[in-house]
Amino acid sequence: MNKKYIWLAAIAGFLVALDQVTKLYIHTHFHLGESVVVIPNFFNFTYVRNFGAAFGFLAESHPSFRELFFLSMPPIALIIILGILRGVKNEDTKQIVALSSIFGGAIGNYIDRIRFRYVIDFLDFHIYGKWSWPAFNIADMAIVGGVGLLLLLMFLENSKKKESEKGA
Numbered sequence: 001m002n003k004k005y006i007w008l009a010a011i012a013g014f015l016v017a018l019d020q021v022t023k024l025y026i027h028t029h030f031h032l033g034e035s036v037v038v039i040p041n042f043f044n045f046t047y048v049r050n051f052g053a054a055f056g057f058l059a060e061s062h063p064s065f066r067e068l069f070f071l072s073m074p075p076i077a078l079i080i081i082l083g084i085l086r087g088v089k090n091e092d093t094k095q096i097v098a099l100s101s102i103f104g105g106a107i108g109n110y111i112d113r114i115r116f117r118y119v120i121d122f123l124d125f126h127i128y129g130k131w132s133w134p135a136f137n138i139a140d141m142a143i144v145g146g147v148g149l150l151l152l153l154m155f156l157e158n159s160k161k162k163e164s165e166k167g168a
Contacts (some may be wrong), residue, residue, distance in 0.1 A: 006101045015104030019138035020111060023120040035124065046124035048135040051117070067117060074110040078103060094153055101146030108139030127130045 029046035030036075037044050050058025051066065057067055081103045088095050112119040121135035 004085060004088060004096045007093070007096045008085060008103060010026070011097060011100035012104030012107060015101060015138065016108045016111070019105070019108035019142070021113065022122070022138055023108075026122040027120055030122075031044045041128045042125065044124040045122050046135055048121040048124070049116075049118040050121045067069070068111050074106050074113070077106050081106075094149065098146040098149035098153065101142040101149070103146075105139040105142030105146065108137070108142070 026045065026047050030045070032047055032049060035044045035046040050059070052061075053070070058069065061069075082097050085096065086100050088099070090096075108118050118139065119139075121137050121140070123130070123137060123141075124135045126132040
């Protein structure tokens with residue numbers, strides 16, 4: 001088996017497992033809306049059900065549209081990621097890790113969509129309860145981290161190209 005697919009399975013599998021275990025704990029040990037302070041005035045575990053996407057995007061849309069959209073988009077995204085990964089060299093570990101993180105995060109949230117028709121969020125950052133970041137989960141962190149790493153890699157690659165053009 002190709003090295004990059006082993007990395008994909010290992011990283012995505014680890015992230016899915018971690019995501020699902022943490023969500024299971026929250027779902028079975030917290031009541032909806034219940035919050036436990038971890039770091040006073042900064043971080044709580046709060047059980048939230050997200051019917052939309054990131055930051056509640058489409059949460060208020062018609063339920064039939066929302067369910068169709070959120071049940072059809074992840075498989076398409078996973079196919080696209082596999083297509084991109086196919087063209088990545090085995091030695092490009094950073095890009096493989098980034099794509100694997102996005103892949104694992106997408107699967108983690110997709111499992112929730114299939115099981116519950118919503119995503120369980122629980123990581124709740126705020127400053128003295130006044131300024132608050134929308135609650136999120138491990139899968140969201142994996143997706144954002146993977147996308148962030150891909151953007152950084154693209155920026156660095158673009159910078160290298162510009163430097164080599166200047167030198168030529």
